[in-house]
Each structure stands twice: as C-alpha cells, then as structure tokens.
Amino acid sequence: MNADIPPPGYKTDHSLVTIIINTKSNPRGPGFWKLNTSLLFEQEYVELIKKAISVVSEQYKYDNEIDDIRKRILCEVLKMEIRASSISFAKQIKLRMANLEATLELEIQNLVNETKSCSTDEDRDNLVIK
Numbered sequence: 001m002n003a004d005i006p007p008p009g010y011k012t013d014h015s016l017v018t019i020i021i022n023t024k025s026n027p028r029g030p031g032f033w034k035l036n037t038s039l040l041f042e043q044e045y046v047e048l049i050k051k052a053i054s055v056v057s058e059q060y061k062y063d064n065e066i067d068d069i070r071k072r073i074l075c076e077v078l079k080m081e082i083r084a085s086s087i088s089f090a091k092q093i094k095l096r097m098a099n100l101e102a103t104l105e106l107e108i109q110n111l112v113n114e115t116k117s118c119s120t121d122e123d124r125d126n127l128v129i130k
Contacts, residue, residue, distance in 0.1 A: 033083055036090055045089050052081045 002020040039045045060074045 033087070035082075035086060039086060039089065039093075042089075042093075045086075048085055048089060049082055052085045053078060056081050 004018045056074070056078050060070065060077065
C-alpha cells in the first residue's frame with residue numbers, strides 16, 4: 001500500500017490524495033502449533049500421549065549412558081510424536097462435536113415442525129419428547 005499527497009494544483013486550496021492498494025496478499029502459513037490444554041482433561045488423550053512417549057522411548061532406548069546427541073534426538077522425536085498425536089486427537093474430537101451438533105440441530109428442527117403441526121395447546125402438551 002502506498003499513499004501520496006502531491007502539492008496543490010494551480011488556483012486551488014485543495015490537495016489531491018492518491019492511494020495505491022495492493023490487492024495481492026501473502027498467503028498465511030501454518031504458524032506455530034500450540035497445545036490445546038483442554039485436551040489434558042480427556043483421559044483418552046492422556047493415555048494416547050503416554051503410549052506415544054512409551055513407544056518413542058523404547059525405540060531410542062540405549063544400554064549405556066545416553067549421549068547428548070541421542071538425548072536431543074529423543075526430545076525432538078517426542079515433541080514431534082506428541083504434536084502429531086495431539087493434532088489427530090483434536091481432529092477426531094472436532095468431528096465428533098460436529099456430528100453431535102448436526103444431530104441436535106436435526107432433532108430441534110423435528111420438534112419445531114411437530115409443534116407447528118399442533119393446532120391447540122393441548123396437542124402441544126401431549127407431544128412426547130424422545
């Protein structure tokens with residue numbers, strides 16, 4: 001974006017303002033991943049992460065004292081696995097919630113339709129909520 005105010009023109013006390021707007025924007029990247037800490041209250045998630053840590057730790061098990069490079073590799077691989085497991089689990093939760101929301105919306109719409117078909121208050125009172 002660029003803005004400019006050129007000097008006033010001949011016999012005028014007004015200035016011309018020009019604005020050039022670039023309509024092309026830079027695409028946004030994935031950014032940094034942040035752990036959704038509410039997942040820590042989900043027992044299923046906690047067990048998933050414990051299992052991932054156990055599997056990665058077993059893969060990088062070393063008989064002797066673990067050297068500094070292997071410690072760093074273990075740490076990076078653990079972070080990578082926790083991130084991947086967390087993202088996958090969060091997607092599953094989001095899908096479950098979307099399905100539940102769709103089901104509830106359908107049930108609400110069905111109830112609205114049933115109440116519209118009732119001609120009296122007594123008919124509405126006799127509706128059975130499933």
